[in-house]
Amino acid sequence: MLMTEIEVKVPESPSDSYKVRIGSGMLGQILSKVEDDFGSRGLFVLTDSNVANAGHLEKLLAGKSVPHFIIDPAGEVSKNISTVIAIIESMEKAFLGRDTVVVALGGGTVGDIGAFAASIFKRGVPVVQIPTTTVSQADSSIGGKSGVDSSLSKNAFGTFWHPSAVYVDVETLKTLDDRQYRAGLVESVKHALIADSEYFEFFESNIDAILSRDMEVLSKIAKKNCAIKASVVEQDPTEKNMRRMLNYGHTIGHAVESASGFDLLHGEAVAVGIIGAAIIENKMMLSDGERIGRIRSLLEKLSVPVKIPAGLDRAKLLEAIRRDKKAVQGWPNFVLLSDIGKVYCTEGQYAVKVQQQVVEQTLDELAT
Template sequence: MPTGVHTHAVKIPSRAESCYSVRVGSGLLGELVPELRAGGNASRLFVVTDSNVQRAGHLATLVDATALSSFVIEPAGEAAKTLRTVEAIVSVLERERYGRDTMIIALGGGVVGDVAGFAAAIFKRGVPCVQVPTTTVAQADSAIGGKVGVDSELSKNAYGAFSHPAAVYIDVATLATLDDRHYRAGLVESVKHAFIADASYLDYLEAHLDEVLARDSAALTELALRNCAIKGDVVFRDPEEANLRRVLNFGHTIGHAVESASGYALHHGEAVAIGMVGACRIGERLGVTAPAVARRATALLEHLGMPLCLPPEISNDLLLDLMTRDKKARGGTPRFVLIEAIGRVHCPDGLYAVKVPADVLAATLGDLRGR
C-alpha cells in the first residue's frame, strides 16, 4: 500500500425490505385521498395521469373535492413513455416547490405507472409513489413489483429503476370505462400468470372468461387477487430480477420486439400474446413444452381476440435485432422463458431465461407467419 494511504471500511445499512399493501375492491377511488392524508406519510400529494383517464372521469373522482395538483400526459400512450415526459413532470414539481414531503399518485395504466413511478424514484433522490392502476394490464402486472422506467429510441425500458410503491389501490370499477381493445389485451398478463404459476388459475380463466369479458365485478376482483398473489410471491422471492423473476417475462422476448417494431400500433398484450405462442413453439421444438400447453394457450388467446401471427410488414431481421437489446439478453444473445407444463417453468441449470439455437428461433418466427 502506498505511504500515507489509509483504508477505512464504511458500513452502509442495506435497504429495508419493501413491504406495502395492495387494496382490491370496487369504488375505492373516492376514499383514496382522505386515506392517504390520514396516514400522514406525506404533506403534499401530486397526481400524474393521462388524457384517457381524465376523459373517463377518474381524475375528477379523485381530485375534485381535494384540490390536488395534477399532471396530465397528453397524448396518452406508449409514445409518452420517455425521459422528456419525466422531465416535464419534475419541472412542474420544482416550479410548484414540491419537496421530499411529496407523494405522487400514479392514476392510470402501465405507461402512467411507469412514468410517474420513475419520476418519483428520481425526484429529490426518491419520494413515495402510490399506484392506482385503471387498466387490465396495470392491475394484473405493472402496478405491482416496483419496476418503473421509460423507453429509449432503440428499446423498451432502457431507463429504469427498482422502486417499490408506497401502496397499490386496485379499483376494479375503473375498468368499466376502458375500451374493449385495451381491456382484452390487458387480460393477456393474467393468462401469463396462470401459465407460469397456477394451473387452477388457468382452469378458472377458461371457465369464467365470459364473465370476465362482461366485466363482472366479482370475476374481476378474483382475477386481481390471484394476480397479486402470483406476482407478489415471485417479487418477494426475487425483488430485483436476479433470476426467478424472469418467469414474469414469459412471451415478452418476442413480445417486446414485436411491440417496438410495430411502432406500438400493437398493444402490449397483443404483442405478448404472439410472444407466448412463439415461446410455446420454441419449447415444443426443443422437447421442453408439452403440445397441450400450446393448444390451451392458443385457444384462450383466440377467445380473447388476440393476434397470434406476426404482422407481415415486420421483418425477422428487425425482430432479431430488437431481441438482442432485450434486458434478458446476455452478450447480445436473447434469452427466453419456456414452459414445461401449466404452472411449471423450464429451469435448466437453475436458470429461468435460456438461450435458444438460432435455427429454432428462425423456424419459430416462420411458424408465427403461418408457414
C-alpha cells in the same frame, strides 16, 4: 372501504414492504386514506388525458384541491425525460418539498413515469400507484420498476422504486376501450401459465364473465395476479434469476411489438410470444403437444393475435431478438414451461438457451 389486502415484501429492505389493496368502486376514498397513512405530507396527483377524460381523476379528487399534472397526449409518446422534467418543475411550482407523496393514477405509462419522477424528486419521495388498466393492474404497478425513454432507446432512464401502496379499483376497467382491455388480460393469462394451473382453468371456465367485465370475477383476477406477481418479485426483487419467469412470452413478444412499429399493443404482441414459446416447448420436447391447443384456444377467445401479422419484416424481427435487453453475447435466453402453471427450470436457471435455428423455425411457423 371494502378491500382485500395483499402484502408485498421487499426482502432487501423490509421497511419498504407495501400493501396492495383491491376493491371495486373505492376510488373516491383513496386520497383520504393516503392522507391518513402518510400524515401531513403534501399530495401530488399524476394522470393522463385519457384517464382524466374517462372521469377517474375527478372521482379520485372527490372535490379536494390537490395539485395535479395531466400527461397529454396519453401513451408511450409522452414516456420520455421531457415529460418528467415538466412534472418535476410543476411540483416545484406547487411549492412541494421532500414531504410529498406522488399518486399515479393510470395505466403502465403513467405508473412508470410517476414512479420515476417520485424516485428522483429531491432524492426520492413515496409513490402510491392506482393502476386503471388490465395490464397495469396485473403487472406493472407491482414490482418497483420505473422508467422513461431517451431519444435512442426504451427505458434508458429508470430506477428501482417500490410503491408505498397500490390501490386496484377494478371499476376503473369499465371505461377501458375493448382492445386495450383484452390485450391487458394476456398478462393475466401469462401469470396463470407460469404459476397456477387452477387459475388457468378459472380463465377457461369464466371467459364470458371476464369479457363482459363482471366486477366479481375481475376482483378475483386482480387478487390472483397480485399474489403471483408479489410472490415472484419478493423472491427476486432485482431480477437476478427467478423474476425472469415474468418474461414468459416476452422475448418474441417484445421483438414482434418493436418490429410492428408498435402497431400491436404490448399484450397483443405477448400473446404471439406466448404461442412462440409454446412452439419452442414442442420442439424441445417440453410439452405433451396438447398444451399449445389449450393456450391458443384461450387467447383466441380474448380476440388477441396468435400469429405474427402478415408483412412483418423477418430480418427486423431477428435483429430485435438479438437486441433484447436481456441478451447475453447477442442472443437472449428464453423462459419456457414444463407444464401449465410451471416454468421449466434447469440447473437453477429460469431462462434457458434455445438454438437460433429453433427460434427461426418457430418464427416461420408463427407467420403462417
